[in-house]
Amino acid sequence: MDGKAFRADFPIFEIEKSMYLDNAATSQKPKCVLEAEYGFYEKMNANPLRGFYPLSVEATKAYEDAREKVRGFINAASVKEIIFTRNTTESINLIAYSYGLNNLCRNDEIVVSITEHHSNLLPWRMVADRTGAKIKYLYPNKEGEFDPAAIDEAITERTKIAAMGQVSNVLGSLNPIDHLIKRVHEVGGVAVIDAAQSAPHMAIDVKKMNPDFLAFSGHKMFGPMGIGVLYGRKELLEAMPPFMEGGEMVDIVRFDYTKYSELPHKFEAGTVNAGGAVGLSAAIDYINKVGFDTMNEIEESLTKRAFEAMKNIPHLHILGGDSAEKHHGIISFTLDDVHPHDVSAILEADGIDVRAGHHCAGPLLEFLGVNSATRLSLMFYNTEEEIDAFTKSVASIRERMGFND
Amino acid sequence: MDGKAFRADFPIFEIEKSMYLDNAATSQKPKCVLEAEYGFYEKMNANPLRGFYPLSVEATKAYEDAREKVRGFINAASVKEIIFTRNTTESINLIAYSYGLNNLCRNDEIVVSITEHHSNLLPWRMVADRTGAKIKYLYPNKEGEFDPAAIDEAITERTKIAAMGQVSNVLGSLNPIDHLIKRVHEVGGVAVIDAAQSAPHMAIDVKKMNPDFLAFSGHKMFGPMGIGVLYGRKELLEAMPPFMEGGEMVDIVRFDYTKYSELPHKFEAGTVNAGGAVGLSAAIDYINKVGFDTMNEIEESLTKRAFEAMKNIPHLHILGGDSAEKHHGIISFTLDDVHPHDVSAILEADGIDVRAGHHCAGPLLEFLGVNSATRLSLMFYNTEEEIDAFTKSVASIRERMGFND
Amino acid sequence: MESRSFYNEILTEHNVSPYHKHDIENPDIVLEGVNPNCGDDIWLKLKCDGDIIADAGFTGDGCAVSQASADIMIGLIIGKKKEEALRLADIFIRMIKGEAREEEIDSLEEASALRDVAHMPARVKCAVLGWHTLEEAFGNN
Amino acid sequence: MESRSFYNEILTEHNVSPYHKHDIENPDIVLEGVNPNCGDDIWLKLKCDGDIIADAGFTGDGCAVSQASADIMIGLIIGKKKEEALRLADIFIRMIKGEAREEEIDSLEEASALRDVAHMPARVKCAVLGWHTLEEAFGNN
Ligand SMILES: Cc1ncc(COP(=O)(O)O)c(C=O)c1O
Numbered sequence A, B: 001m002d003g004k005a006f007r008a009d010f011p012i013f014e015i016e017k018s019m020y021l022d023n024a025a026t027s028q029k030p031k032c033v034l035e036a037e038y039g040f041y042e043k044m045n046a047n048p049l050r051g052f053y054p055l056s057v058e059a060t061k062a063y064e065d066a067r068e069k070v071r072g073f074i075n076a077a078s079v080k081e082i083i084f085t086r087n088t089t090e091s092i093n094l095i096a097y098s099y100g101l102n103n104l105c106r107n108d109e110i111v112v113s114i115t116e117h118h119s120n121l122l123p124w125r126m127v128a129d130r131t132g133a134k135i136k137y138l139y140p141n142k143e144g145e146f147d148p149a150a151i152d153e154a155i156t157e158r159t160k161i162a163a164m165g166q167v168s169n170v171l172g173s174l175n176p177i178d179h180l181i182k183r184v185h186e187v188g189g190v191a192v193i194d195a196a197q198s199a200p201h202m203a204i205d206v207k208k209m210n211p212d213f214l215a216f217s218g219h220k221m222f223g224p225m226g227i228g229v230l231y232g233r234k235e236l237l238e239a240m241p242p243f244m245e246g247g248e249m250v251d252i253v254r255f256d257y258t259k260y261s262e263l264p265h266k267f268e269a270g271t272v273n274a275g276g277a278v279g280l281s282a283a284i285d286y287i288n289k290v291g292f293d294t295m296n297e298i299e300e301s302l303t304k305r306a307f308e309a310m311k312n313i314p315h316l317h318i319l320g321g322d323s324a325e326k327h328h329g330i331i332s333f334t335l336d337d338v339h340p341h342d343v344s345a346i347l348e349a350d351g352i353d354v355r356a357g358h359h360c361a362g363p364l365l366e367f368l369g370v371n372s373a374t375r376l377s378l379m380f381y382n383t384e385e386e387i388d389a390f391t392k393s394v395a396s397i398r399e400r401m402g403f404n405d
Numbered sequence C, D: 001m002e003s004r005s006f007y008n009e010i011l012t013e014h015n016v017s018p019y020h021k022h023d024i025e026n027p028d029i030v031l032e033g034v035n036p037n038c039g040d041d042i043w044l045k046l047k048c049d050g051d052i053i054a055d056a057g058f059t060g061d062g063c064a065v066s067q068a069s070a071d072i073m074i075g076l077i078i079g080k081k082k083e084e085a086l087r088l089a090d091i092f093i094r095m096i097k098g099e100a101r102e103e104e105i106d107s108l109e110e111a112s113a114l115r116d117v118a119h120m121p122a123r124v125k126c127a128v129l130g131w132h133t134l135e136e137a138f139g140n141n
């Protein structure tokens, strides 16, 4: 079972013949997304939100329709809770600057899991550095699993913020965010969920999940670059000061007085990326058309195929979970004596695109005792042939690097 | 003399039949720009800067080539001085947060011209609010002209930052930035130049101009939305802390240690908008192909045509300069007894797209004693017929609103 | 080219010669309403006698749609009970959204002259500015 | 599918059995070099005798290209004058950029085995890591 049937939706596969297995870094874009963005500029390009003429009204409508599309995608209560940003990183920095710096002080604690991507870690260190709050790390076991009891213990009355990714971009593990959210709410803190790796693969329902903030990137879920999302609970967003200031986020500016716009515009300073939002909206339509069920079925089958083959390669060590089900399309690994950099270079020579490095998760790798790793990451448009070529190539590497097993 | 010959370059003009005269808000995009962005996703989409496989290397090269293109466009000394942002607003907020908050304190002064767009005003008010520094406004005369002596006087030993737009988005006036830059350097302060309205219309040479920071937006100069530029002097940028933190802007992250990347990456957190940068690069190619000389010749001729006709419409008052040469394609005006909002609505009913409101320049309008104004703003692709339709429609408005002159 | 008949006679008349654009002495409620889209800015001033709106006026600056709409609104609500005024505001706002029934629209009298604004999304905020401010003044919304 | 002959014998040998990957006692200069692209991280340790590089070694972790390149570099510079080492570093870096002349490349001896990296932009940083660190160690660049 694989994604051959969907490859025609993606123009790049007609042109580029390498096997793209670096999907956690960014996804490929279906034609409908590219055409939606192109179409925006071709048919209704104007600066949204300020003009009265039909073109600007249409541009505004396209942009706000995209917001409504995103709202529905994560089942938020209101479009006021959907803020367009550039990417996950900006979304989390917005929370850090506007919520973090203004609500934390000395002796407060920020609980962050050690598995986080730098984008859900460094902003919290910045907040800690500037407010005097303390960072407390949550550690999983070597399989990447968090003990609920450890979460209960780490989160205390001092915890003002708990930050965790829904799916780890290195281990592919699904984290116990529900537990974390419930626990941090018990002590009156807020939960920040990094959904960069989950949004492209699973339905998110913020009403059920109940995070205070949730962030994701368009480019990882078939949308264009330059557009991301921050979901925030309305009461919180309303109480927060703006992050960036400038045009489009103020109603009145006089010599010595400023009245900020209502949500969500208060947090969207300057000309918005309407073309990007329209592209993201088309990406959500595409996801809905294919369906997460279909995507997951393929992705699970491909993950299993890769995992089973990799298990049997001598000297290969998979980071994290001991079964395919725990990996959600992401399998990072090391190969004895061969630097991941060289692993990926040899794969590359064989026409296979994977990533090697620290995957923007330095502390996690330090915790796991590795300097870097090679990562395979799948999307539903991948094929069994690609997986087989990948595992065959990996199996040949040690010999090609001068080791006789 | 007009821009008919160039209209075929812009796909929107084939589809949209209204007359687009709101170019200061955002420009239309030539086909080559749309195709460049589309082509990026179709041929080389990957997350730049981290992958070793050819696709990612190509994506990185396309992104960095775009940076080099921008460097050449403004004649910066090094690509390290070119930071990609979302838009002018983010560029200026970056300076405000990273430079302003860290270099100013009580008793310092920020000199800002009252003609500024909110994006070059509110960030400075934020810095003033948080650091205790004082904002000092520079006032022009009613024609929008600044007296060099007043600049010399306003900027003192206390001045740490002087912020000014090169061209006003309301008055179309060219501001004496050279004088301001020289003066603020005499007292050891830095100059922040908002080039949002000038970059689409005139060659900028930062080596000659010698600003410390300069900001502009891609979408106003034929590029896509979601991509902007911050130029900063290398010594300053190097000494500044990062603004947003996360992936792609750090070299090493350990448990308790972070080493930031070198310029320009230190200021580009998270996945970059490579597609947007490639689009902006194509926009610069387009500008170079047409040439500012040709553009200016057309724009000056159209401005003159509009200005002369408007001068003869009873009850019409042009804001700012008393001759066409002082307007650089931007003519804002009021009509006695008719709200600008209604002016633009009637123009709209006649198929003409202009903007009415405060144009994100509240304090300037307050200074000029008007609540809002209607703005005509031109681009070289506009035509004499459009100008004539505009002036004819404006001339009919008072009667249509029930006034007998 | 000729304008769609959007600026009809009722609208331009209330704009050129508003009856209620003036200050109110010792008002009980004063509230500013702002439409950021175009900088419309009105101050609604209400004088109440128990539950009854005894007198009302507005000042400020805005487009013909916002001014005429506020002027017509005030003519309609003076002498009415607070609840009735809020009921009319609700109908008016629904009319502008294209959601009111014909007989409801009839009850708006002259204010029904603004119904065409429903087709002009960009002008909706101008038309409802006074009415929203009224709702806010009475602590609704 | 077979890999382009990028990992040639000289490279894999210096990687599998590096001669100079070891600590140096009481080094005069110690400098960390990092290649953020892949997390290569080497510590270059130099012992000087006046102007002469008396001994050198490196520790750390990195890809075969960075390790082999550092190992070959150290073999080349031990016993040489600081100036000569910097001259070789300059040639090496220009070779990797595809800008060195043939006779210059010849002077690099075994290090010339890395010349193909010039065609692999993504590996350039790995190849030059040790050499850049050397330049920095001597206060150049
Ligand atoms: C003079 C000036 N500065 C700044 C801006 C803000 O640009 P952006 O909205 O692209 O951030 C604009 C445009 O709206 C402008 O005209």
Ligand SMILES: Cc1ncc(COP(=O)(O)O)c(C=O)c1O
Pocket (backbone or CB within 6 Å): A024, A025, A087, A088, A089, A090, A117, A119, A120, A165, A167, A168, A169, A194, A196, A197, A217, A360, B247, B269, B270, B271, B272
């Ligand atoms: C888990 C996780 N969080 C955050 C990010 C950052 O996303 P972006 O680079 O789009 O801001 C990524 C992707 O790189 C990620 O995998």
